[in-house]
Amino acid sequence: MSIYTTLQSLGITLPEAATPAAAYLPFVQSGDLLFVSGHISKRDGRVLAGQLGRELDTAQGRQAARGVAIDLMGTLHAACGDLRRVRRIVKLLGLVNSTPDYTEQHLVINGASELFGEVFGPAGQHARSAFGVAQLPMGAAVEIELIAQLQD
Amino acid sequence: MSIYTTLQSLGITLPEAATPAAAYLPFVQSGDLLFVSGHISKRDGRVLAGQLGRELDTAQGRQAARGVAIDLMGTLHAACGDLRRVRRIVKLLGLVNSTPDYTEQHLVINGASELFGEVFGPAGQHARSAFGVAQLPMGAAVEIELIAQLQD
Amino acid sequence: MSIYTTLQSLGITLPEAATPAAAYLPFVQSGDLLFVSGHISKRDGRVLAGQLGRELDTAQGRQAARGVAIDLMGTLHAACGDLRRVRRIVKLLGLVNSTPDYTEQHLVINGASELFGEVFGPAGQHARSAFGVAQLPMGAAVEIELIAQLQD
Numbered sequence: 347m348s349i350y351t352t353l354q355s356l357g358i359t360l361p362e363a364a365t366p367a368a369a370y371l372p373f374v375q376s377g378d379l380l381f382v383s384g385h386i387s388k389r390d391g392r393v394l395a396g397q398l399g400r401e402l403d404t405a406q407g408r409q410a411a412r413g414v415a416i417d418l419m420g421t422l423h424a425a426c427g428d429l430r431r432v433r434r435i436v437k438l439l440g441l442v443n444s445t446p447d448y449t450e451q452h453l454v455i456n457g458a459s460e461l462f463g464e465v466f467g468p469a470g471q472h473a474r475s476a477f478g479v480a481q482l483p484m485g486a487a488v489e490i491e492l493i494a495q496l497q498d
Numbered sequence: 499m500s501i502y503t504t505l506q507s508l509g510i511t512l513p514e515a516a517t518p519a520a521a522y523l524p525f526v527q528s529g530d531l532l533f534v535s536g537h538i539s540k541r542d543g544r545v546l547a548g549q550l551g552r553e554l555d556t557a558q559g560r561q562a563a564r565g566v567a568i569d570l571m572g573t574l575h576a577a578c579g580d581l582r583r584v585r586r587i588v589k590l591l592g593l594v595n596s597t598p599d600y601t602e603q604h605l606v607i608n609g610a611s612e613l614f615g616e617v618f619g620p621a622g623q624h625a626r627s628a629f630g631v632a633q634l635p636m637g638a639a640v641e642i643e644l645i646a647q648l649q650d
Numbered sequence: 651m652s653i654y655t656t657l658q659s660l661g662i663t664l665p666e667a668a669t670p671a672a673a674y675l676p677f678v679q680s681g682d683l684l685f686v687s688g689h690i691s692k693r694d695g696r697v698l699a700g701q702l703g704r705e706l707d708t709a710q711g712r713q714a715a716r717g718v719a720i721d722l723m724g725t726l727h728a729a730c731g732d733l734r735r736v737r738r739i740v741k742l743l744g745l746v747n748s749t750p751d752y753t754e755q756h757l758v759i760n761g762a763s764e765l766f767g768e769v770f771g772p773a774g775q776h777a778r779s780a781f782g783v784a785q786l787p788m789g790a791a792v793e794i795e796l797i798a799q800l801q802d
Contacts, residue, residue, distance in 0.1 A: 367604075369608045370623065370625065371625055372625070373625055376531065376647045377647075378681070379680065383626050397598070434680060436680045437678065438674070441629050445598070445784070446785060448784075472674055473678040473686060475687060476787055477783045477785075477786050478785035479629045480596045480598055481596045481597070481601055482601070482603065482629050483604035484601055484604070491627040495681075522742070522775065526740050526741065526775070528738060528740045529681070529799075533741045535777040535778050536779030536781070549750070631782055631783060632749070632752075633781075634753070634781050635754070635755050636756070
């Protein structure tokens with residue numbers, strides 16, 4: 347099953363590529379590595395804000411992380427033209443907006459990690475780090491940065 | 499206009515390369531990628547400390563981030579001998595010392611991102627992540643880590 | 651003196667490679683770069699938890715970071731078959747579970763950085779960033795992510 351068929355069967359529509367901000371780019375390629383900027387959690391085009399352990403629980407955080415993964419795939423599609431050019435999802439850096447007592451960042455970021463596995467299969471299996479940050483831009487619940495390896 | 503002329507026109511003097519710490523190096527090259535260690539904010543050679551949302555406001559944070567970018571350029575110059583060997587600023591990781599309620603980390607790190615664009619032009623446009631950390635070494639306000647691609 | 655002799659002389663036994671989690675991998679190789687997932691601090695196979703500035707002091711944090719470095723070496727050994735295939739420890743990302751007032755993250759992560767230098771010699775000297783995070787998965791005291799360059 348192709349990546350796009352899998353996305354369709356999961357009911358996922360990729361978003362348009364994010365409009366580049368003034369000061370930086372959504373991605374930069376160097377050799378065959380694609381460095382994708384941190385994407386923050388959104389819902390219906392607006393920032394999905396909140397701190398885990400205060401306004402949001404782990405299930406909500408997982409959903410937020412899954413949404414970020416979909417946005418990252420939209421950016422990968424924009425960067426590559428075709429997601430089949432993604433040879434490997436190499437690494438995620440998963441940042442979770444956390445109170446000083448919230449300790450389930452790994453479960454939150456699983457919402458993104460599992461979707462990459464479902465959509466890309468073995469090529470979607472990646473290294474990663476997940477941790478709790480004091481805050482995120484615009485109060486976002488989750489931010490994820492990604493490195494992918496592309497076909498030459 | 500060359501990079502050094504641009505720096506001069508902006509009134510920027512690059513600092514001497516940071517003295518390597520005992521336990522780690524200011525940069526390591528691997529292939530054509532240069533991995534530059536996190537640089538913390540300084541003023542007049544001393545740590546520029548303070549937490550955003552407590553001791554410092556966004557404008558002060560922007561200035562701190564701009565100062566870190568200048569220090570990073572000093573390290574890039576030391577690593578390369580000549581900044582024209584920088585083919586691309588690939589990625590910044592921008593850490594902002596933040597209270598649990600401060601949400602303008604992106605505006606703070608713009609102080610660095612915009613300077614890379616001004617000085618390096620299109621080669622200075624980069625991917626990045628910006629987020630709020632609970633604290634930084636020696637209480638620094640900002641820490642930025644960088645990956646650059648060098649000419650072969 | 652070989653790497654394994656050095657480890658023996660330091661009384662260090664490398665752990666078995668971590669069992670891969672369901673959602674992600676302990677490491678991914680891309681070209682000659684090995685991206686190693688964040689490893690959290692453990693003692694006797696259980697999470698070594700606690701926040702610096704609250705339950706743990708800097709000396710205890712250093713020990714925790716040294717332990718993470720040993721676990722990372724176990725993963726490097728599993729990834730490479732032989733640690734002599736590690737051409738260079740390129741970069742560490744050192745995350746310290748910190749109260750909003752704890753500012754010695756660099757001293758904590760030195761516990762890992764210094765061990766890499768002792769065990770690998772010049773090949774162990776690396777770039778790095780160290781910073782304080784609001785929390786870590788399962789309340790771990792320290793988490794460290796690593797990039798290494800391998801022999802072709």
